[in-house]
Amino acid sequence: MKAMLIDATRCVGCRSCQIACKEWNNLPGEQTEFFAAKGYQNPRDLSAKTWTLITYNELKVNNRFEWVFGKRQCFHCQEPACATACPVRALEKTSAGPVVYHPNLCLGCRYCQLACPFKIPRFEWHSPVPKITKCTMCADRVAAGLEPACAKACPTDAIIFGERETLAAEAENRIHRNPRGYVHHVYGKDEVGGTCVMHLSNVPFAELGFSPNLPRRSLVQHVQHAMQPIPFLIAGLGIALGAISWIVNRRIELQEKEQQQCPQPTHDSPQ
């Protein structure tokens, strides 16, 4: 399964990847605006027009202020919550790695947006024919044997592309070789069941805006206990309701018969 490894310590914040993503995917520019944040980042957040974003974080590293750059994009989870959530399989985890979107199936219910633990899918709010949008891991390029546009554009090799196992091993290796240069955590290796985009950093991931306390179990498992008993519930209800109605209505019938024998009509019963 293909994956990406993003090393924040190698990123220089040039945003070539942000531009390359727009070029490859034909995305329009953003109307930029001021907002209260830690630095020169722009725009503030992902949107239907911006599928990847370099976040600018001015942080204290070894008692010095330093820029640390994070990259936001879809994680291409191994068991994606977005795909689990989608009622019509409009989001699909491909065996090659990328999680891709099929607009011809999508209802626009936006449950995928709610479900995604990384808040990645974006919606075209101002279109009468809106789509869900997100990074595709350049599935079209990957299918053609190329690496994603952002990885290709990166001048410092902060983004590398390859097999997931190789990259996971490479990430561990980098931490091992330079234990003081990294926090000892490969973000995405185990989060929500493991993802195909993994990150390395020299500051705690929470400071780069990554959710720090995600469960290791995939989110699929959080709904299973409610989805799996469904056939048992249907069958159970089917048996119980029928049986109860049989017993109850039989008793009412018998009562009515008794009442017919002694002539004392009641108002209550409709028949």
Add this chain to the structure above:
Amino acid sequence: MSTTNTRFPTIGQIVLGLLAVVGISLIAYRFVYGIGAVANLSDGYPWGVWIALDVLTGIALASGGFVMAGTIHLFGGRKFHALARPAILTAFLGYLLFIIGLLVDIGRPWNIWKAMYSWHHESPMFEVAWCVMLYTTVLFLEFLPAVFEKFSLTRIHAYWHSLVPWLIMFMLGFFTLAMTYSWLWAGIIICILLLWELAMRTKLMPRDKQMPIILIMAGVIFSCMHQSSLGTLFLIVPHKLHILWYTPILPALFLLSAIMVAPAMVIVEAILTEKSVGHKAHTHLLSRLGQVIPYLLSLYLLLKVADVVGRGAVPYVFMLNAQAISWWAEITIGCIVPIILFLDPAICNSHKGLLWSSVPVIVGILWNRMNVAVVGIKVEDWEIYYPKWSELFITMGIISIGLLVFQILAKNLPIYESEAPSGAHN
């Protein structure tokens, strides 16, 4: 049906009509300029009041249909017979409105039918979609007898009575197949239903003269599935939903709270329509319903508190933040106040008392669903959501349409029985 001497249209109807027109215009605007033009929804809060009000609350409040139909036809509560049709009509219209609301809320409504062939049984939303389609069909079938009676379609009524069970077997079998991908399960469900139907046709099991028992059963089954699946939707967001509401038993809480709001809804609806539709509310029946409510509410409250204690979320209850306050509001208005009120026999015996003790139960449900869908959802600090005026007007417009249609149907179809026992009603 005897008509009352009220003026037509009344002030209320004019207001409803205006709201409906405003709502429809805004909906038209939304379909040209996109959802963002009429709503404050964002990528952080993709679900807002439309989901909380139209979908979650609307469906919960439509529970009167299956609760009353079940009570009357399955559980021997035949004395409540007079309350069945209004409850079923309310539920049917409620579901139709909810579908309209849904078509406005979802971004690509022309694809909605794709849920029928692109199956994904892992998704709670898939279950929701199927329950909506199938239960609306069931409600339509349950509503039809009133139409048959009005136009004296005795022959069709008889066909309906004998054909409906087979249709239901097909629907429930198909539903099970979609939910499990297993022919075995579908077969088991069909066999169970088939056994009951055969027992009834051979007169072994008593047969309900008005409603096929299988139809009522299907209504209860689909409703239980639907109400709980709305809770299941939120199980996938342990990272976003506040600890006060995120619980593995959310589906059960949604189902139980829908059941407990049913009698309150029936009471409010019976009393409010008394004037506008011109029938007499059955006070003694409503009082009996009122007496049940505190027990249901207490059970729900107990479960909710035990759940919060069991998950160790008690400290969060006593924090001073919007979520904790909103949790208290939900519990106080929706459970504690009505429990106290309904335990007073004097309240249970007066129309006013019944009405004003039932309203908080309904408000409590609304508040709960708002909490789960909006207040309890936490995303980035800088992202906030509050409904835009046009969101509210669209919702109000849709509800107004529903109320107008309800009045028209209730006046022109044999929905309400008069209070005096006028002999057999059949």
